[in-house]
Amino acid sequence: MAFDREMKKFYTDQLEQIREGNLYKQERKILSAQYADIDVEHPKGVRSEGIINICSNNYLGMSNHPEVIIAARDILTTRGYGMSSVRFICGTQDIHVELENKMSLYLGMDDTILYSSAFDANLGVFEALLDEDCAIFTDALNHASIIDGTRLCKAKKIRYANNDMDDLQLKLEEERDYRIKLIVTDGVFSMDGTVAKVDKICELAKMYKALVMVDDSHATGFMGKTGRGTHELMNVMGEVDIISTTFGKALGGASGGCISGRQEIIDILRQRSRPYLFSNSISPVVVGGVLKVMEMIMHSSERKEKLDRNTQFWKNGLQEAGFILTSTQSPIVPVMLFNAKLSQDFSKTLYEEGVYAIGFFYPVVPKGKARIRTQISAAHEKHHLEKALDAFIKTGKKYGILGKSREEIIEMYPISDKL
Amino acid sequence: MDEMKDVVLKYVINEYLEDEDEVLTYETPLISGGIVDSFSMVSLKRFLENKYKISIPDDKATPEAFDSVTKIVKLVNEFLK
Amino acid sequence: MAYSDKIRNIYTSTIDEIREKGIFKQERYIHSSQAADIEVEFPTGSALKKVINMCANNYLGLSSHPDVIKAAHEGLDTRGYGMSSVRFICGTQDIHKELERKVTEFLGTEDTILFPSCMDANAGVFEAILTKDDVMISDRLVHASIIDGIRLAPAMHDTFKHSDMAHLEEKLQLHADKRLKVVITDGVFSMDGDTAKLDEMVALCEKYDAMLFVDESHSSGFIGKTGRGTHEKYGVMGKIDIITTTFGKALGGASGGCVSGRKELVEMCRQKARPYLFSNTIAPVVVSGVNTVLDILSKSTERRDKLEKNTEFWRKGLTEAGFVLKDGDTPIVPVMLFNAKLSQDFSKALYEEGIYAIGFFFPVVPQGQARIRTQISAGHEIHHLEKALEAFIKVGKKFDILGKTKQEIIAKYGQ
Ligand SMILES: Cc1ncc(COP(=O)(O)O)c(C=O)c1O
Ligand SMILES: Cc1ncc(COP(=O)(O)O)c(C=O)c1O
Numbered sequence: 001m002a003f004d005r006e007m008k009k010f011y012t013d014q015l016e017q018i019r020e021g022n023l024y025k026q027e028r029k030i031l032s033a034q035y036a037d038i039d040v041e042h043p044k045g046v047r048s049e050g051i052i053n054i055c056s057n058n059y060l061g062m063s064n065h066p067e068v069i070i071a072a073r074d075i076l077t078t079r080g081y082g083m084s085s086v087r088f089i090c091g092t093q094d095i096h097v098e099l100e101n102k103m104s105l106y107l108g109m110d111d112t113i114l115y116s117s118a119f120d121a122n123l124g125v126f127e128a129l130l131d132e133d134c135a136i137f138t139d140a141l142n143h144a145s146i147i148d149g150t151r152l153c154k155a156k157k158i159r160y161a162n163n164d165m166d167d168l169q170l171k172l173e174e175e176r177d178y179r180i181k182l183i184v185t186d187g188v189f190s191m192d193g194t195v196a197k198v199d200k201i202c203e204l205a206k207m208y209k210a211l212v213m214v215d216d217s218h219a220t221g222f223m224g225k226t227g228r229g230t231h232e233l234m235n236v237m238g239e240v241d242i243i244s245t246t247f248g249k250a251l252g253g254a255s256g257g258c259i260s261g262r263q264e265i266i267d268i269l270r271q272r273s274r275p276y277l278f279s280n281s282i283s284p285v286v287v288g289g290v291l292k293v294m295e296m297i298m299h300s301s302e303r304k305e306k307l308d309r310n311t312q313f314w315k316n317g318l319q320e321a322g323f324i325l326t327s328t329q330s331p332i333v334p335v336m337l338f339n340a341k342l343s344q345d346f347s348k349t350l351y352e353e354g355v356y357a358i359g360f361f362y363p364v365v366p367k368g369k370a371r372i373r374t375q376i377s378a379a380h381e382k383h384h385l386e387k388a389l390d391a392f393i394k395t396g397k398k399y400g401i402l403g404k405s406r407e408e409i410i411e412m413y414p415i416s417d418k419l
Numbered sequence: 420m421d422e423m424k425d426v427v428l429k430y431v432i433n434e435y436l437e438d439e440d441e442v443l444t445y446e447t448p449l450i451s452g453g454i455v456d457s458f459s460m461v462s463l464k465r466f467l468e469n470k471y472k473i474s475i476p477d478d479k480a481t482p483e484a485f486d487s488v489t490k491i492v493k494l495v496n497e498f499l500k
Numbered sequence: 501m502a503y504s505d506k507i508r509n510i511y512t513s514t515i516d517e518i519r520e521k522g523i524f525k526q527e528r529y530i531h532s533s534q535a536a537d538i539e540v541e542f543p544t545g546s547a548l549k550k551v552i553n554m555c556a557n558n559y560l561g562l563s564s565h566p567d568v569i570k571a572a573h574e575g576l577d578t579r580g581y582g583m584s585s586v587r588f589i590c591g592t593q594d595i596h597k598e599l600e601r602k603v604t605e606f607l608g609t610e611d612t613i614l615f616p617s618c619m620d621a622n623a624g625v626f627e628a629i630l631t632k633d634d635v636m637i638s639d640r641l642v643h644a645s646i647i648d649g650i651r652l653a654p655a656m657h658d659t660f661k662h663s664d665m666a667h668l669e670e671k672l673q674l675h676a677d678k679r680l681k682v683v684i685t686d687g688v689f690s691m692d693g694d695t696a697k698l699d700e701m702v703a704l705c706e707k708y709d710a711m712l713f714v715d716e717s718h719s720s721g722f723i724g725k726t727g728r729g730t731h732e733k734y735g736v737m738g739k740i741d742i743i744t745t746t747f748g749k750a751l752g753g754a755s756g757g758c759v760s761g762r763k764e765l766v767e768m769c770r771q772k773a774r775p776y777l778f779s780n781t782i783a784p785v786v787v788s789g790v791n792t793v794l795d796i797l798s799k800s801t802e803r804r805d806k807l808e809k810n811t812e813f814w815r816k817g818l819t820e821a822g823f824v825l826k827d828g829d830t831p832i833v834p835v836m837l838f839n840a841k842l843s844q845d846f847s848k849a850l851y852e853e854g855i856y857a858i859g860f861f862f863p864v865v866p867q868g869q870a871r872i873r874t875q876i877s878a879g880h881e882i883h884h885l886e887k888a889l890e891a892f893i894k895v896g897k898k899f900d901i902l903g904k905t906k907q908e909i910i911a912k913y914g915q
Contacts, residue, residue, distance in 0.1 A: 008764055018771050027588050028590070031594050033579050034584055035580075063581060063582040080535070081533075082752045084559075085557055085753075092529055117780060148623075248584065248779070252582045254783035255582070264508055268515060270525065277644070458657055459658075461657060462658040462659070462674070
């Protein structure tokens with residue numbers, strides 16, 4: 001150890017720069033369970049109750065559904081708290097295998113392998129399947145975990161413009177000579193709420209003999225007619241070779257993720273994928289909860305339908321009020337504000353009105369595209385959304401942006417990434 | 420030249436061989452033979468740079484150029500001039 | 501999609517190769533909670549068998565301890581099941597902060613940041629705190645997750661021979677001109693059960709102006725007089741700049757990990773570590789359990805003391821019976837068999853005797869160093885260990901290796 005004054009200063013300076021660049025991330029402490037409304041301590045020492053949460057990934061409202069809690073309680077009693085082992089030593093219970101089978105059935109895939117998180121799933125999938133003679137075609141807006149997974153893999157990485165099928169085709173045309181080619185995309189892009197053209201991707205994949213991988217973390221459980229994901233939405237079930245998804249969002253929100261896919265691919269991952277081989281098994285209590293979530297959504301699409309209705313109501317309400325939205329096709333509904341400081345101020349005012357939603361700005365989204373990202377949940381009741389809408393309208397009026405065009409807003413709040 | 424060969428050979432043996440009985444010659448493939456992984460190449464490069472007061476640009480420090488003691492010595496000599 | 505026959509064949513033949521090499525990994529399904537006694541379905545489809553588990557990381561026997569279960573139940577009731585958010589959006593509860601504070605106190609550091617797993621902590625920490633002007637110098641036997649973290653970091657990487665302090669010093673000299681230097685080691689090495697010489701490493705780091713990183717996954721909770729870890733054992737608490745550890749082993753075994761250390765380094769992780777920024781927060785039910793685990797451990801050393809006694813009993817029993825062990829005093833007790841096939845057959849025979857322990861062989865351990873790795877728990881009672889010892893002796897006799905030296909065993913079974 002030699003954490004001397006010089007090193008300390010080195011890091012203190014960097015942190016200062018992050019603050020000055022307004023990139024400093026600050027947590028708000030939640031004092032309740034995750035619901036449509038929550039109790040929050042923010043700023044430090046100030047407690048507010050009944051804040052409407054409109055920025056969680058709790059799309060189906062399962063994070064604290066009473067039936068899920070009961071299932072988790074039961075499993076705690078019968079299968080314990082932790083496994084203290086990786087899967088292949090002594091960390092596999094019958095319920096882990098049961099969950100894998102359920103996921104395969106639900107997603108319409110051959111087999112499934114669980115990971116501690118979807119982050120880890122994406123971290124471990126590429127290296128296990130592809131070597132330096134292979135190529136990965138990756139969407140420019142793919143999630144950080146996919147980027148890290150591809151960084152750990154020796155295959156050639158080829159980026160194509162976001163959801164741009166012409167560009168993808170061009171790249172596939174240019175880069176032909178690889179043993180295995182894999183196209184990878186997020187199913188729903190989390191910053192815009194747009195859906196990847198998975199149907200077109202599958203078509204191109206057939207033409208150019210490539211595998212298709214979709215990360216449906218923001219889709220599994222609620223996109224498509226029965227909620228199976230973007231492959232159902234786009235009518236290509238059975239044509240996607242690899243799906244990665246998370247239990248950390250719609251499917252209960254506790255933790256864990258998985259890769260679902262062709263039999264041989266899952267078999268290889270079980271032999272070679274590092275996060276599976278070298279990290280602890282998902283805890284039984286979490287598995288118990290997800291099993292219940294899966295049982296519920298396989299049985300009925302009631303919650304997904306409620307989510308759809310809520311999303312429609314919310315989008316209509318915002319649009320009628322005169323907000324500018326992205327061309328979202330999902331419960332991710334970004335309200336465009338363009339100016340970074342405006343997005344921060346807007347979020348602050350909303351919080352004063354009892355609504356919790358976060359501003360996103362560069363570098364999380366491109367320059368000049370700052371926004372408030374709202375995420376709708378089946379846990380929201382009409383009254384939550386009505387109250388949130390009132391707060392948005394009130395705040396929108398305050399900043400004088402209702403009914404204004406993009407150009408008008410930018411004129412009032414010139415684009416700058418300074419806060 | 421031969422002196423340099425022995426210096427490099429000795430370093431590789433000390434640094435990378437786990438099994439003392441293994442025989443290493445000037446021509447033994449180091450990287451393609453799995454004795455030095457691409458990670459460890461970095462420290463080998465650094466050792467050479469420090470020892471011979473040279474600087475090997477990254478685009479010259481290829482696995483091929485590092486694949487045997489003979490090749491390494493050839494590379495180092497290029498930069499000694 | 502183009503999952504052609506060509507692609508299928510590529511993967512099928514890879515799997516066949518793995519099978520032929522005899523390194524195919526097969527899961528055994530457990531139908532009970534994790535404990536000293538478990539019920540196992542193995543091979544798949546066969547009737548359940550009650551066996552003694554000798555290979556879990558459940559060192560303190562807390563994985564299904566009633567107090568921990570009770571705390572998890574309460575956590576479920578008051579803070580729910582999932583958070584459905586990353587930490588900095590809406591995924592931080594008061595109990596997450598409480599856990600960070602408790603870990604900081606327990607490890608004797610300045611601050612702590614939680615990650616979904618220690619794998620993620622290791623994968624994210626180096627990239628968050630280092631640049632291309634820096635160097636990472638790691639022990640050659642560090643855990644796979646550290647290797648992945650190193651691979652993701654922009655800094656230069658070099659290694660030193662396992663626990664070889666002279667070699668480490670050479671490397672520190674070689675890289676003297678780098679802006680920041682980090683020396684990286686596991687506290688307890690999981691395959692051999694030996695400990696890193698942290699006192700010597702601290703001295704070297706001070707001499708050469710380097711930071712010290714220690715992964716305490718196999719030590720937190722039970723190594724050192726009050727179980728704080730390897731840094732306590734070597735009298736260097738407060739001198740480790742970065743500690744990573746897991747809640748997935750001794751500390752309840754559910755999931756989660758953390759980076760604990762210098763305040764500024766932890767803060768850098770909060771701003772930049774990708775698995776922290778881009779992966780879900782730890783589930784409240786899990787956090788509640790770990791909070792209680794740390795309360796239990798801070799109050800009394802009873803469980804680690806029992807683990808120590810169990811470990812002594814087990815090491816002594818095996819040594820007296822004539823097995824070749826790896827030296828050490830941690831609850832990781834490798835029984836050396838050298839030959840890969842022997843280690844698998846031995847494991848199978850043990851299982852028939854009602855003992856669950858796994859054979860490890862290349863590439864998990866070096867060629868010719870195959871072994872059964874046993875791991876002792878405070879959840880074991882003496883009667884478990886006695887029964888396990890009997891089984892080991894019986895199987896040892898069957899394969900005729902008791903009292904034999906390394907050379908004799910190798911002569912008999914090959915390497
Ligand atoms: C030394 C070491 N570090 C990290 C890990 C990973 O911990 P986790 O299971 O929390 O990902 C392990 C466990 O396998 C380990 O042995
Ligand atoms: C597209 C995508 N993939 C993967 C992840 C990571 O999921 P997890 O929280 O299970 O690590 C996320 C969540 O942040 C995501 O949005």
